[in-house]
Amino acid sequence: MSSEDRFDQRDDSDERFSLSRRPFMSGLAGLGAAGVAGIAGAQEDGYYGTLVSDLTEMGLPEPSFVYADNESDTWDAYQFGGTEEFANVSGLDVEDRPFGHASRVEIPEETDNDYDVNLRADVSDSAAAEGDVLLGVAYLRAPEGEAEVNYHARYAAEYSNEVASDSQPTFGSEWERYYFPIEYGTGADAGDWWTEFWLAYGTQTVDVGGLALLDYSDTDVAVGDLPSGAASQAEAGGGDDSGGSNEGPDAWPEVEDAYYSSLIDELDGMDLGPGEFVYADNPADTLSTYTLGGTTEAAERSSLDVSDADVPFDEAARLDVTEEVENNYSVNFLGTVADRAVQSGDVLLGVAYLRTPDEESAQVTYKASETDNVAQNYVTKGAPSVGSEWERYYFPVEFGVDGEPGDWWTEIWLGAKVQTVDVGGLALIDFGGNDDVGDLPVWEESPADDWEEQADQRIEENRTSELTVSAVDESGDPIEGADVSVSMVEHEFRFGTMVNAPHLVENTEEGDPYREHRKELFNTGVLENYHKWAFWERGQDSADAAVDWMEDQDWYVRGHVALWASIDSAAVPDDVVDAMGWDDDAGEVVPSEADSEYVRTETTAHVEDIIGYYGDRIDEWEVINELTHVPGFVRAIHGDDVNPVEAPVLDEWFGTAREAGPDGQPLGINDYNTLVGPYSGTRDQYETQIQYVRDTDAGLDFAGVQSHFSQSSALLPSEVMQGLDRYADDDVRLRITEFDMSDDTWPEADKADFFYQFLKTVYSHPAVDQFLVWGINDELHWRDDAVFFSAGWEEKPALDRYRDLVFDQWWTEESGTTGADGQFAATGHHGEYEVTVSTDDAETTATATLSAGGDSVEVQVGGDGGSATATDTDDGTNGTDTATDSGTDGTDTATDAGMGGTGTATDDGAGGAGTDADTTSGDGPGLGVLTALTGLAGAGALSRFRGDGDDSEA
Numbered sequence: 001m002s003s004e005d006r007f008d009q010r011d012d013s014d015e016r017f018s019l020s021r022r023p024f025m026s027g028l029a030g031l032g033a034a035g036v037a038g039i040a041g042a043q044e045d046g047y048y049g050t051l052v053s054d055l056t057e058m059g060l061p062e063p064s065f066v067y068a069d070n071e072s073d074t075w076d077a078y079q080f081g082g083t084e085e086f087a088n089v090s091g092l093d094v095e096d097r098p099f100g101h102a103s104r105v106e107i108p109e110e111t112d113n114d115y116d117v118n119l120r121a122d123v124s125d126s127a128a129a130e131g132d133v134l135l136g137v138a139y140l141r142a143p144e145g146e147a148e149v150n151y152h153a154r155y156a157a158e159y160s161n162e163v164a165s166d167s168q169p170t171f172g173s174e175w176e177r178y179y180f181p182i183e184y185g186t187g188a189d190a191g192d193w194w195t196e197f198w199l200a201y202g203t204q205t206v207d208v209g210g211l212a213l214l215d216y217s218d219t220d221v222a223v224g225d226l227p228s229g230a231a232s233q234a235e236a237g238g239g240d241d242s243g244g245s246n247e248g249p250d251a252w253p254e255v256e257d258a259y260y261s262s263l264i265d266e267l268d269g270m271d272l273g274p275g276e277f278v279y280a281d282n283p284a285d286t287l288s289t290y291t292l293g294g295t296t297e298a299a300e301r302s303s304l305d306v307s308d309a310d311v312p313f314d315e316a317a318r319l320d321v322t323e324e325v326e327n328n329y330s331v332n333f334l335g336t337v338a339d340r341a342v343q344s345g346d347v348l349l350g351v352a353y354l355r356t357p358d359e360e361s362a363q364v365t366y367k368a369s370e371t372d373n374v375a376q377n378y379v380t381k382g383a384p385s386v387g388s389e390w391e392r393y394y395f396p397v398e399f400g401v402d403g404e405p406g407d408w409w410t411e412i413w414l415g416a417k418v419q420t421v422d423v424g425g426l427a428l429i430d431f432g433g434n435d436d437v438g439d440l441p442v443w444e445e446s447p448a449d450d451w452e453e454q455a456d457q458r459i460e461e462n463r464t465s466e467l468t469v470s471a472v473d474e475s476g477d478p479i480e481g482a483d484v485s486v487s488m489v490e491h492e493f494r495f496g497t498m499v500n501a502p503h504l505v506e507n508t509e510e511g512d513p514y515r516e517h518r519k520e521l522f523n524t525g526v527l528e529n530y531h532k533w534a535f536w537e538r539g540q541d542s543a544d545a546a547v548d549w550m551e552d553q554d555w556y557v558r559g560h561v562a563l564w565a566s567i568d569s570a571a572v573p574d575d576v577v578d579a580m581g582w583d584d585d586a587g588e589v590v591p592s593e594a595d596s597e598y599v600r601t602e603t604t605a606h607v608e609d610i611i612g613y614y615g616d617r618i619d620e621w622e623v624i625n626e627l628t629h630v631p632g633f634v635r636a637i638h639g640d641d642v643n644p645v646e647a648p649v650l651d652e653w654f655g656t657a658r659e660a661g662p663d664g665q666p667l668g669i670n671d672y673n674t675l676v677g678p679y680s681g682t683r684d685q686y687e688t689q690i691q692y693v694r695d696t697d698a699g700l701d702f703a704g705v706q707s708h709f710s711q712s713s714a715l716l717p718s719e720v721m722q723g724l725d726r727y728a729d730d731d732v733r734l735r736i737t738e739f740d741m742s743d744d745t746w747p748e749a750d751k752a753d754f755f756y757q758f759l760k761t762v763y764s765h766p767a768v769d770q771f772l773v774w775g776i777n778d779e780l781h782w783r784d785d786a787v788f789f790s791a792g793w794e795e796k797p798a799l800d801r802y803r804d805l806v807f808d809q810w811w812t813e814e815s816g817t818t819g820a821d822g823q824f825a826a827t828g829h830h831g832e833y834e835v836t837v838s839t840d841d842a843e844t845t846a847t848a849t850l851s852a853g854g855d856s857v858e859v860q861v862g863g864d865g866g867s868a869t870a871t872d873t874d875d876g877t878n879g880t881d882t883a884t885d886s887g888t889d890g891t892d893t894a895t896d897a898g899m900g901g902t903g904t905a906t907d908d909g910a911g912g913a914g915t916d917a918d919t920t921s922g923d924g925p926g927l928g929v930l931t932a933l934t935g936l937a938g939a940g941a942l943s944r945f946r947g948d949g950d951d952s953e954a
Contacts (some may be wrong), residue, residue, distance in 0.1 A: 002696055002715075010857060012154050012546050014118075017294075022472055023826075024047075026670060027710070029368060029560070029608070034189075039206065040072065040646055043071075045070040045071055045072050045677040046064070046098070046166065046521075047098050047099045047100065047210065048071055048212065049072060050098055051212060052339040053266050054231075055214075055227075056860040058227060060216070060225065060226070061220075061221065061300075063135070063215050063219070064214070064350040065212065065213065065215065066123055066126070066134065066213040066214070066215050067121060067123070067213055069126070070098065071100055071210070071211070071212065072099060074110070074211055074212060075101040075209075075211055075421070077121040077122075077614065078120065078121040078211060079120060079121070080103075080105070080117075080118070081117070081118045081119070081480075081785055082115075082116045082117040082118060082200070083105070084113075085116075086109075086116050086362075087107045087112050087117045087199070087200075088108070089103050089104070089105050089106075090103065090106075091103055091104075091442075092207060092209065094209055097139070097175060098207050100212030100798055101209055101210075101211075102139070102207060102210070103208060103209065104143070104205060104206070104207050105119075105199050105205065105206045105207075106205045107199065107200055107205070107206075108203060109200060109203055110788060111200040113282065113585070114150060114198045114200050114201055115196075115200065116200045117198075117200040117721075118196050118198055118199060118200075119196060119197040119199065119208060121196070121211075121213075122193070122194040123190065123193050123195075124190055124191050126190055127187065127188065127189050128184045128187060128193045128636065129184065129187045129217070129917065130185060130186045130784065131184065131217075131454060131744075132183070132184045132189050132215070132217040132751050133181075133183050133184075133216045133222065133223050134153070134183075134213060134215050135179060135180065135181055135216065135226050135227075136151055136163070136180035136181075136182060136195055136212070137178070137179060137180070137211070137212040137213070138151070138178055138179065138180075138197070138208055138210060138212075139175050139176065139177050139178070139208070139210035140175070140176060140178055140207065140208055141172075141174060141207040141208075141806055142172055142173055142202065142205065142206065142207070143173060143205055143207060144173075144205050145173055146170060146171070146172055146173075146360060147170070147201070147205065147206045148169070148202075149168070149169065149197050149198060149199055149201065149203040149206060149208070150168040150197070151163055151165060151167050151168070151169075151180045151195070151196075151197055151760065152167065152195065152198065153180075153182040153184070153193075153194075153195050153440075154194055154195075155184070155188035155192055155193040155194075155532045155649070156188065156192040156193070157244070160185065160373060160376075160452055160629055161372070162181050162182050162183060162184050163180050163181070163402065164182060164226075164228070164345075164402055164750075165181060165228045165229075165342040165343065165344070165402045166180045166181075166228045166229035167180060169197060169230065170533070170786065171230070171549065175915055176231065176232065177230070177231035178229065178230055178231065178486065179226065179227040179228055179598070180228070181226035181227070181228050182223070183223035183400070185376075186783070187784050190256065190259050194555045195213055198310065205274050207790075208358070210316065214502070217364045222273075222345050223344050223345055224346075224746040229345060231707035234316075241491045241705070247275075247433055247434075247839065248274065248431050248432025248434030248435075249274045249275065249276045249432065250266060250275055250327070250609035252264050252272050252274040252275070252276075253281065254631075255277070255282070257281065257282040257312050258312065259283055259312040259425065259636070260277060260281060260282060260427065262312060262427070263427060267349075267429070267441075269611070269760060270441065272431070272434075272435050272439060272440065273431060273434055274340065274431075275348075275349070275430055275431040275432075276427060276429065276436065277427060277430075278337055278428040279337065279427075283313045283314075283315070283426060283427060284314065284315045286335070286426045286428070287316070287317060287423075287426050288312050288469065289336070289369055290317075290330070290333050290334060290335040290411075290426065291333075291334060291335075291553050292332075292333055292335045292410075293333070294325070294330045294331045294332045294415065294882065295325045295326075295330045295331055296331075296471060297321060297564060297637075298321060298323045298415075299319060299331045299335075299414065299415075300320045300322060300352065300375070301318070301320075302317070302318045302319065302320070303315070303316075303317040304317060304318040304424070305425060306421045310390070310392060311390050311425065311649070312425065313353065315424065315425045316423060316424030316425075317333075317422070317423050317424070318352075318420060318421075318422050318473035319331075319333055319420065319421045319422070319423060320420045321417070321418050321419050321420070321421075322418065323418060324417070324418060324839060325415040326415075326680075326681050327415060327679070327680060327681045328363075328365055328413040328414075328415045328680060329415060330415040331413070331414040331415035332358055332411045332412065332413050332414060332415070333411060333414060334409055334411035334412075335407060335409055335426075335428075336406060336408075336409040337403075337405065337406075337408055337411055337428075338405055338406050339405055340405055340430075341402065341403060341404050341405055342399050342402065342408050342430075342638060343399070343432075344399055344400055344401050344673065345398070345399065345433060346398070346399045346431075346432055347396070347432070347433065347434070347435050347436065347437045347440065348368070348396075348398075348399070348428060348429060349394060349395065349397065349426075349428070349429045349440050349441075350379065350394070350395035350423060350428055351393070351394060351395070351398055351427040351428070352366065352390060352392070352423060352426050352427075353390050353392050353393065353422060353425035353426075354384070354390075354393055354422065354423060355387065355388060355389055355421075355422045356386050356387065356388060356419060356422065357422070357534035358388075358419055358420055360419075360544070360913075361383060361387050362386040362421045363384045363386070363419070364383070364386055364413060364414060364416070364421060365416075365439075366383075366384075366395040366410070366411075366412055366413075366589065367382060367396075367410065367411050367412075367413060368397045368408070368409070368410045368411075369408065369409060370399070370401050370402075370407055370408040371403070371408070372401070372407075373400075373401050374717075375913065375916055376400065377712070378397050378398055378399045378400055379395050379397050379712060380395075380396045380437055380442070380712055380743075380745045381395065381442050381443065381711045381712040382712045384388075384445055385716065385719070386421060387695070390424075391421075392425065393443040393741050394440065395442070395443065395747075396438075396440040396441075396442050396729075397410075397437070409647070410428055413463050414460065415656050415680075426626070437728065437745055442771055444818045445716065447716045447718065447757060448716075448718060451716075451717040451718070451757070451761075452757075452760065454504055454764075454765075455717065456715075456760075458765070459760075459763060459764045459810075460954065462766040462852075463493065463810070463829050463830055464828060464829050464830065465828070465830060465850055465854040466566050466825050466826070466827050466828075466829050466854040466857070467486060467824070467825065467827075467828050467833065467848060467857070468823055468825045468854070469484050469603075469817075469826075469835055469857055469858075470856065470857070470858040470859065471818045471822045471824070471837045471839065471858075471859055471861055472858060472859070473860070474484060474860065474862050476860075478820075478821050478822020479818060479837075479862075480818055480819060480820050480821075481818060482817060482822070482835050482839050483815070483825040483838045483839070484817065484818060484835070484836070484857060485813075485814070485816060485835070485836045486812065486813070486815070486826045486833055486834075486835055487812075487813055487833065487834045487835075487836075488811050488812045488813065488829065488831055488832070489831070489832040489833060489834050490523060490831050490832040491829065492523040492829075492831040492832075492850075492851060493769065493770070493773070493810075493830070493831075494523060494556050494735075494770035494805055495521070495522050495523055495524060495683065495770075495772075496523065496524025496525055496526065496527050496529045496558070496772040496773075497518060497521070497522050497525065497771065497773050497774070497776055498525070498560075498773075498774055499526070499527055499529075499546055499882065500528045500775075501527050501528070501529070501530040501539065501542040502530070502539065502542050503728070503780060504545075505542050505545045505546060505549075506542075513777075513789075513793045514660075514777070514780075515558070516548075517776060517793075518553075518789075519551060519553055521806075522555070522556055523554075523555055523556060524556040524557075524558065524770060524772065525550040525556075525558070526557070526558040526559075526560045526737075526772060527543060527546055527547075528775070530542055530543040530609065531543060531559055531560055531562075532561060532564055533562075533572060533573060533576075534566070534570055534572055535570070535571065536610060537573060537908035540719045546615060547617060552616065556620075557608075557610070557617065557620040557773075558618070558619065558620055558621075558622070558770075559614065559620065559621035559622060560622050560625070560656065560737075561621075561623075561624070561625035561670065562606065562607045562610055562611060562622065562623050562624070562653075563606070563607065563623060563624045563625070563633060563653065564624070564625040564626060565627075565630045565631065565632035566626070566630050567580075567632065572632075573602075573722050575602070575755060576598075576599060576602050576603070579592050579594060579595040579602070579636070579751055579920050580599055580633070581593030581594035581595075583637060585798050587634045588632075588635075589636050589638060591635050591639040592638060592727055592781045592938055594637075595636075596636060596638070598639050600637045600649060603637075603920050604649075604656050607623065607656045607657050608656050608660045608661065608845075609654050610659075611661045611767075612660040612661070615661070615662055616661075616665070617628065618661075618665075619643075619665070619666075620666035620667070620668065620701070620702070621661065621668070622668055622669060622670045622737075623654055623657045623668070623669065624650070625669070625670045625671070626654065626671050626672065626690060627644055627645055627671065628644070628645060628671050628682055628686055628689065629671070629672070629673075629686045631644035632922060633649075634649060636648040643688070645685050645686070646689070646692045649691065650689075650693055650715055651693075651694065651697065651698070653718075654667060654693055654698035654700070655696070655698045656783070657698065658698040658699075665697070668704055668732075668735070669689060669690070669703055670703075670704030670706065670735075671689075671704070671705075671706060672706035672708060672738070672813050674686045674705050674706065675706075675707055675715070675723045675724070676707055676713045676715070677713050683723075683726070687726065687727065687773035688732045690703050690727060690732055691730055694731065694732060696807075698734055701733060702732055702733040702769070703727050703730075703733075703734055704726070704734075704735045704737035705723075705724070705736055706737050706738040707736050707737075707738060707739040707740075707758075708739075708742065708774070708783075709740070709742075709743075709758075710735065710741070710742060710744060711741040711743045711746035711750070712743075714754050715758070717758075717760075717761040720758060720762065721765065722766065723807075723832060723936060724762070724768065728765070728767035732767075733767055733768075734767045734768045734769065734782045735770040735771075735772070736768065736770065736771045736772060737761065737772055739754075739758075739771065739772065739773045740774045740775065740781070740785070740787055741754065741755065741785070742781075742784075742785035743785065744785060747752050748796050748797050750796070751787075751797070751798055752796070752798040752801050754801070754807050755787065755798040755801050755802070756798075756801040756805070759771060759801070759805055759832060760801070760805060763810070773786075773788070774902070775787075776789055777789045777790075777791065777793065778790045778791045778905075779791035782943050787799075787802075788802065798954060810829045811824070811829070812827075812828035812829050812831075812833075812923070814827075814828065818837075830851050830852065831849075831850060832847060832848075832850075833847060833848045833850055834846075834847055835847065835848050835857055837861050839861055839862065841859050841862060842862050843861070844860065844861045846928075898940045
């Protein structure tokens with residue numbers, strides 16, 4: 001597929017698919033039904049009518065159809081691939097069959113790959129959602145006696161097979177209908193998902209016909225309720241039961257072990273179950289199933305005497321990690337399930353007692369996986385911090401795929417650091433479909449009792465300073481007893497969000513919630529996709545219009561991103577893809593096939609082009625994105641002889657960026673798994689990249705820390721501080737660039753609690769300058785689970801927490817009177833301020849910029865009613881501001897040359913016809929004197945968020 005095709009697929013979609021791929025997240029909110037064709041047309045198609053009738057006789061409700069409501073149009077949607085080189089295809093006469101369309105595929109010789117010959121149909125006009133349940137149908141025959149195919153349901157973001165069971169049937173010489181149950185593990189936009197048959201299983205002949213794809217997503221049907229495999233053997237609910245059982249046991253087992261009996265009593269008392277024990281019916285035999293794996297020379301296992309411990313089990317293991325390893329999973333404690341299958345949708349509960357004898361807490365991850373999906377963790381929350389006392393941990397599990405006996409397991413990752421972990425009381429309980437995973441108990445870990453007190457103390461030290469107001473009369477003498485109000489207008493800290501340029505420009509106008517909520521909540525913006533190379537080249541008008549809009553809001557604008565080598569996400573132009581030596585099948589760059597000089601020249605030229613084009617309209621730029629995960633440009637230029645994060649071309653790119661942009665423009669990098677998840681190797685590489693670029697001639701100003709959380713990856717405030725401290729020690733500024741909490745098993749109230757802790761913690765850190773949420777509405781979110789609003793703009797609990805922090809706790813409003821020295825002092829959060837000083841006879845308003853170290857403003861009040869001039873000068877950090885006012889009937893003019901730019905305002909006073917004019921310039925988002933306040937700094941925002949007016953939705 002060319003990069004043009006990739007781009008067009010995404011550009012024609014509704015833009016809910018993020019082009020930054022994230023492997024860690026799970027548990028996503030669904031988009032709704034994927035089906036596009038109703039049942040009425042199917043009733044007119046004889047074959048489809050029979051098919052629906054057969055399925056409803058199994059007790060299934062009526063489905064809708066995905067490709068079309070008739071067989072003919074569905075057949076036309078499928079296209080053969082690889083046949084010109086590897087196979088011969090011919091039509092078949094099937095007048096005597098219940099279906100009307102079929103083909104014969106003859107493969108005369110072996111091919112390198114099973115997919116070299118395929119039959120595929122993309123779903124181009126509807127989206128798939130996480131949790132969507134569908135049923136693929138096909139008639140298959142092997143005229144030469146026996147053949148094999150593999151049926152796949154896939155999406156572009158990841159190439160896992162979403163078919164739940166019996167995806168690879170072997171069939172004989174008679175036509176047979178086959179069912180393929182499907183459950184999508186995440187969402188995909190229209191054009192980004194498909195079904196296909198892999199046909200190249202040796203030299204064989206395959207007859208295929210009667211194709212259909214039925215959608216049960218709008219029904220109560222679970223994937224385990226659908227038939228699977230050959231129709232002659234299949235029944236609703238899985239038929240031959242080859243994949244496991246969603247039904248679950250009918251009763252709790254009777255066990256002799258006292259500990260396991262107590263577990264049953266406790267879980268039964270929670271109205272759970274019944275369930276059954278997976279490994280064994282006692283903890284000792286369960287423990288013996290687990291073995292120490294991975295880099296075993298870096299770890300030791302020994303028996304642990306627990307006879308004197310207050311625990312309900314008799315045997316435990318001590319696991320010592322004796323040296324640092326590359327990844328958390330490099331040392332693991334793993335138990336394979338050898339005697340039973342698991343089915344997609346099965347709900348289980350892992351149980352373990354854990355402790356550490358170390359002085360510091362131990363870091364572990366509990367994981368449940370299957371052979372073909374080793375990157376997935378089906379545990380909803382699995383990464384506790386283990387203390388010095390024995391504690392029982394519950395780990396809820398919901399499998400998203402089938403697993404045959406011997407192909408699935410649970411494990412505990414131990415390799416986060418050199419540490420000792422004691423393990424006992426292990427159990428794994430299978431509830432099948434008897435319970436929802438959200439009903440199961442889960443381990444709980446609370447932050448330290450004084451976490452908020454510590455955060456507030458850091459905030460006071462790092463985010464607040466003293467603003468001194470001096471009131472003087474027309475002679476310059478101090479005024480005692482003048483009334484002073486100090487009102488915050490805008491935060492210095494950058495609170496922001498991403499903007500989808502085509503949606504903003506083409507689908508919204510002023511008054512639309514998409515625009516209005518952004519204006520009210522934020523002072524910073526970044527484009528989701530349209531500053532990425534190929535998107536910008538093809539959609540520059542949209543990008544420029546979105547930048548215009550952000551400038552109109554006086555926002556600080558981030559450039560994301562000059563270079564990102566993600567070819568699958570259509571971020572790279574076609575000519576550069578070709579020059580990179582990209583292998584579509586392997587999904588990687590082949591350096592020996594690359595034109596390294598062309599890639600070097602074009603990437604460097606693009607850095608110069610895009611940064612130079614915007615100049616000071618973009619306040620800062622990410623020069624390179626996700627280099628640790630997507631090193632394609634570097635590999636094409638340097639091959640595999642250098643570590644990508646220390647590649648010499650980085651010096652060239654950053655040097656070019658520094659020359660192309662205005663003086664002082666911050667330049668940085670950005671990446672994921674740098675704070676979230678058990679990815680110590682990624683963090684090591686990111687720190688190496690920070691240090692390397694920092695030490696180039698161009699230098700490095702900031703590092704972006706993407707923060708895509710799920711419930712299982714939520715961090716304690718202490719862990720957040722540790723992660724940020726690590727990068728701050730390398731003398732760079734930090735940005736939280738992409739925050740969200742996508743996990744449909746995570747209650748919204750609990751998300752809000754975590755959000756509050758996380759935002760307060762990062763705001764308290766002295767090296768962090770920005771916090772950006774990655775989208776605010778579910779319907780337009782890359783994982784369909786945004787932080788603040790559901791699809792209909794209903795508010796989520798986290799929004800209240802955001803307003804409380806940003807517009808209440810951290811929003812300064814102070815008032816008082818001047819002393820004998822004419823001064824009034826207030827402690828405020830750093831930002832822009834409106835300062836008003838009034839006496840019985842006159843009032844003057846000026847602005848001030850409060851930053852680290854404190855600021856002062858001198859305000860001249862009084863006069864004889866004639867015209868007067870007020871001047872406000874500010875050096876941007878610790879300058880002194882002055883203002884004068886003629887009185888009640890005069891004309892005031894104020895000038896501000898601070899961080900907000902230059903502004904002028906004219907006020908004819910209470911007795912005149914007033915006119916205000918505000919102009920801004922400079923590097924920051926301008927804020928003039930007496931500006932009509934909007935956005936995060938806006939009067940409208942203040943009236944809504946401080947209870948002064950109507951709180952209705954825009």
